[in-house]
Amino acid sequence: MTRHCSTVLCAAVAALVVLGLVMLTSTGAWVRGISNPYYFMFRQAQMTGLGLAIAFGAALFPLEYLRRWAPWILMLGCVSLILCFVPGIAAPEYGSHRWIKMPVISQFQPSEAVKVVIVLVISTWFARWQTEVRTFWRGFVLPGAIAGIPIGLIAIETDVGTALSLSIVVGAMMFCVGTRLLFALPTALVVGAGAVYYVMHDVVRRTRIDAWLDLENHQLDKGMQQWRGLLALGNGGPWGVGLGNGVEKFGTLTFAHIDFIFPVVGEELGLPFTLGVVMCFVLIAIAGCGIALQANNLFNRCMALGLTCVIVVPAIQNIGVTTALLPNDGLPLPFVSYGGTSMVFSLLAVGMLVGIHRRSHAFVAQEYPLTRQTRLAVRL
Numbered sequence: 001m002t003r004h005c006s007t008v009l010c011a012a013v014a015a016l017v018v019l020g021l022v023m024l025t026s027t028g029a030w031v032r033g034i035s036n037p038y039y040f041m042f043r044q045a046q047m048t049g050l051g052l053a054i055a056f057g058a059a060l061f062p063l064e065y066l067r068r069w070a071p072w073i074l075m076l077g078c079v080s081l082i083l084c085f086v087p088g089i090a091a092p093e094y095g096s097h098r099w100i101k102m103p104v105i106s107q108f109q110p111s112e113a114v115k116v117v118i119v120l121v122i123s124t125w126f127a128r129w130q131t132e133v134r135t136f137w138r139g140f141v142l143p144g145a146i147a148g149i150p151i152g153l154i155a156i157e158t159d160v161g162t163a164l165s166l167s168i169v170v171g172a173m174m175f176c177v178g179t180r181l182l183f184a185l186p187t188a189l190v191v192g193a194g195a196v197y198y199v200m201h202d203v204v205r206r207t208r209i210d211a212w213l214d215l216e217n218h219q220l221d222k223g224m225q226q227w228r229g230l231l232a233l234g235n236g237g238p239w240g241v242g243l244g245n246g247v248e249k250f251g252t253l254t255f256a257h258i259d260f261i262f263p264v265v266g267e268e269l270g271l272p273f274t275l276g277v278v279m280c281f282v283l284i285a286i287a288g289c290g291i292a293l294q295a296n297n298l299f300n301r302c303m304a305l306g307l308t309c310v311i312v313v314p315a316i317q318n319i320g321v322t323t324a325l326l327p328n329d330g331l332p333l334p335f336v337s338y339g340g341t342s343m344v345f346s347l348l349a350v351g352m353l354v355g356i357h358r359r360s361h362a363f364v365a366q367e368y369p370l371t372r373q374t375r376l377a378v379r380l
Contacts, residue, residue: 005294006357009287012280013350016335017048017343019265019277024338027249027257027264040257040338047340054344055351062359063120063303063352070124074150077117080110081153096158096330109341111154111162116345116352118147118166119173119306126177127299133178140183143174160205161329165317167191169309176305177298212327225260226324228253232263233274233323240270257338259330262322277336281315284308291353294360304356307349 024044029037036042066073083089084097091099091107099107125143132138147170155163174184199205211223219227232248235241246267249256256264266274288308295301311334318333320326332339334346 005287005290006354008283009291009350009353012283012287013335013347016277016280019273020261020333020336020338021045021048022243023261023265023268023336024257026244026246026268027261028338030249030251031257032251043340044338044343047343048347051344051347055347055354058348058351059355059358061355063355064299066120067124067127067299070121073117074121074146077110077114078150078153081114081150081157084110084157098157098159107341109339111157111159112339112341112345114150114154115162115166115169115310116307116349118150118170119303119310122147122170122173123299123302123306126173126302127297130177130298134180136183139179140174140187144170144187159330161317161331162314164329165313165331168313169306172309173302173306177302208327212324215324222328224252225254226321226328229260229263229322230324232267236267236270238271240266240268240273243268258332259318259337260322261337262319262333265336277333278319281312285312288312288353291357291360295356296360300356300360304353307353310349311346 021041021044024041025038028034028040031040034040080100083100084092089100090097091101093099098111099109102108122143125146126133129138147166151163151166151170154166171184171188175181199209207222211218211221212226215223215227215230218224228248232246232253235247241247246264248267249264253260253263262274262277265277285308288304288311292301292304292308295304314331315334317326317329318331318337321328321331332342334342
């Protein structure tokens, strides 16, 4: 299977992209304030084409050339995150500062680009100091601080879900590289305690947690999205009500084309397609790990692992939120939900993975058959 990791990866991604375009055709017509019922589908198709072109270029471009520019790329990413708070450039929506205005593409979400940047910087760091990955400073403190700066800026934007997913990605990379658990576990406990303190003293987050714990009694306020998502999944049953026949997307299930598109899939297409979505992300995870195992150096191995987590971890969070297994955090489902920036950089990650696989060499010990055997005997 390891020889066909790129094929499996591209097939799973293609299935998710096609499903996303179909579901945007079904849900986009019912979004308020949009005159063209196919606006979201056409817009997503355009960004998919742009993302495929970028992914093709990334597959041919050697990532080793980016290592020398990693610090400058990180600085550029942090500046783009800071621009989310600059008046005239920032485009805040629903109380969050996640977007900036761009001349051609209207809006741009820097946190989606910073996901790939963090993976690049951490991979560059560990490739440079691979002999000291088990030390306290260069194996844990300094790489954690480098990743913590952009993650902190993303959290300040009130994009806590993305900040949490990136923290998991960085933690997975450090664990697989060989960072000592003696350093990581106490830090994780302290950060977890700080997160609990923050949630308990933040009114918005606290109400979301309370609504998640008792959705039935909060189905008209903070728990409405998750409650209607569960009703959509239940209404679909095993086989769904048919493409385009779902009722929750008519207004009761808000953001059905973005954050909560997974329940619409379950309502209209049923259990085979929801399980198919989950299976596609499982295949992406397996293919990404296979590419990482075949990488010919530590830098490519870290890049493959980090890029795989950048795709799979948000998917786990989104499916967990829409099925009420996790509190609501507003993350889209990669390749399926509407979002041009998410689509472009998710496809960029796929292109990088394919490029790493192309440049990897699996060394297999070859057995050379004996052409002639000579027997020697000692004559006494």
